[in-house]
Amino acid sequence: MAKRQPQNPMWGIADEGRRLLDLYPDDEKPIPLDSVEAYRQNIEIRAFADDITERLIALAAAYDRLCELNQELWDYREGSPIWDSPKEGTGAGRQWHPDREWLQDEAHRWAEVDVETSFVQYELYSVTGMIQALVGRDARDCVVPPGSEVEYAIKLRDRLLTHPKLGGVVRLAARGGAYGGGGGPVHLDAGLGGQHEERFLLARLTDPTARPTERDSQEARKRNEAVIRSGTWNERLSAEQVRDILAFGARSANVERALDEFAGIVRSHFLPVVDAACSEAVTRFGLARPPEGPTTIVEIWPKA
DSSP states (O other), X not given: OOOOOTTOSHHHHHHHHHHHHOOEEOXXXXXXXXXXXXXXXXXXXXXXXXXXXXXXXXXXXXXXXXXHHHHHHHHHHHTOTTEEXXXXXXXOOOEEOOOHHHHHHHHHHHHHHHHHHHHHHHHXXXXXXXXXXXXXXXXXXXXXXXXXXXHHHHHHXXXXXXXXXXXXXXXXXXXXXXXXXXXXXXXXXXXXXXXXXXXXXXXXXXXXXXXXXXXXXHHHHHHHHHHHHSOOOGGGSOHHHHXXXXXXXXXXXXXXXXXXXXXXXXXXXXXXXXXXXXXXXXXXXXXXXOOSSSXXXXXHSOOX
């Protein structure tokens, strides 16, 4: 498992969730017989919360590994012996001469970045939906702030990574990588479309020698981001909107910012529900919290 990164926003909330859910039976506090149904509901909430907490731990681990891969890829390229020093007086820059083994090693690391980035996208979508279900219908729309980066990451996943009408995302061959600043997580551009020139020509142009300009691409990607953020279902997108998304894609979600915002969602909407359920389990249903500080299993669990 990757080393914990000090800037990782996920470990604090994951550890707090584990602490709250760490309960054990207390024989001196029997469950009231008239509270069986309430106890069943309490068990369901805590079991659901335990599932969410395990997913938070997995997201924290993915964040740590992306940070490590960021440093590994940077060091691997910058410190590699495949760079030749320029000859004095020639004015030439360093020359890069990678061999096949080096390229395979680098490609393997980028494949791992792809796996971790895709996992983060999927789990952000899944866990946010679970939290919305946990807090109830009245507060569901308040969980994900409109216009936030985590909202964009969730909708980007829903639109581009899963839906067959939009063709998914072209994998590594047409996806750019982005190094994280200040030791943050590296990620792949999950919003990048492929074959944009051919699709642009097919959809828009009659001149076979024409090519889309950089301005065309930038404007199309801005329009596509607005479409992705909209509430329109994929099935109801116009043919032109689908063509533009396939041709030009959209910007990638900022993984670091999305996870930081997501941690705030968990802290505001998830942990209070867990705290209330666990407190009820202690006060009403005969459970207890472990003693503070170091202890042993024998001291915690009731004697047989």
